[in-house]
Amino acid sequence: MTARTLQITIDAADPEALGTFWAEVLGYRQMDPPGGHATWDEALAAMGVPEERWNDANAIVDPEGHGPRIFLQRVDDAKTAKNRLHIDVRAAEGLEGDARMDALEAEAARLVTLGAKRLERFEPAPPLGAGWIVMADPEDNEFCLD
Numbered sequence: 001m002t003a004r005t006l007q008i009t010i011d012a013a014d015p016e017a018l019g020t021f022w023a024e025v026l027g028y029r030q031m032d033p034p035g036g037h038a039t040w041d042e043a044l045a046a047m048g049v050p051e052e053r054w055n056d057a058n059a060i061v062d063p064e065g066h067g068p069r070i071f072l073q074r075v076d077d078a079k080t081a082k083n084r085l086h087i088d089v090r091a092a093e094g095l096e097g098d099a100r101m102d103a104l105e106a107e108a109a110r111l112v113t114l115g116a117k118r119l120e121r122f123e124p125a126p127p128l129g130a131g132w133i134v135m136a137d138p139e140d141n142e143f144c145l146d
Contacts, residue, residue, distance in 0.1 A: 006068040008087070011079075012058075012139055015072035019058035021138055022070055024114050025089060031059040031069070079140050087143040088132075097124065104133050104145045111135060111145075 012018040023029060030040075037043035044054050058072040091107040092100040101124070108118050115138040124131040133145040 007071055008068050009071045009073060010141065011075040012072045013074070013078070014055065014139070015058035015074050016055045018137065018139055019060050019070070019072045021115055022072075023060045025111060025116075025137075026060075026067070026070075027063070028060040028067070028070065029063050031061045083142050086141070088146040089143060091145045092130075096130065100124070101131050104131065107145050108133050108135060 010018065010022070019030070033040045033043040035043060035046070037046060041054065045051075056074045060070045060072075062068075089107070092103040095103050101121075108116075112118060117136040117140070119134040119136055119142065121133050122129075122131055130146075134142060135145060136142050
């Protein structure tokens with residue numbers, strides 16, 4: 001069997017705003033519009049999509065082409081429970097102890113300026129545990145700084 005391509009889909013009240021947040025977090029960019037259109041607004045208008053539906057979906061991509069595409073889709077229902085699947089943002093790979101936690105704290109502070117919420121810090125617990133910080137995006141989807 002051939003390996004599959006992975007896409008992460010996030011339900012959102014505001015796909016454009018949440019896509020902008022995640023693009024900043026991950027160093028991603030907005031997916032290019034189709035068919036040689038200069039902007040998504042131009043493409044959607046050409047496709048006959050009513051303007052009130054232009055923010056029904058959004059997609060962001062890794063500019064290097066290595067990471068998965070992230071697709072954000074508008075949903076009417078609000079988030080009501082803890083995520084069963086979440087994103088871990090690897091912000092301190094290869095670091096341990098205080099250096100690791102300092103790197104995670106610096107990234108947490110940056111993400112708060114983008115609209116994230118800091119929820120909880122978990123201290124390193126030897127022998128296997130390395131600390132992490134639980135955050136929430138602007139629509140309260142939990143993710144971890146790891």
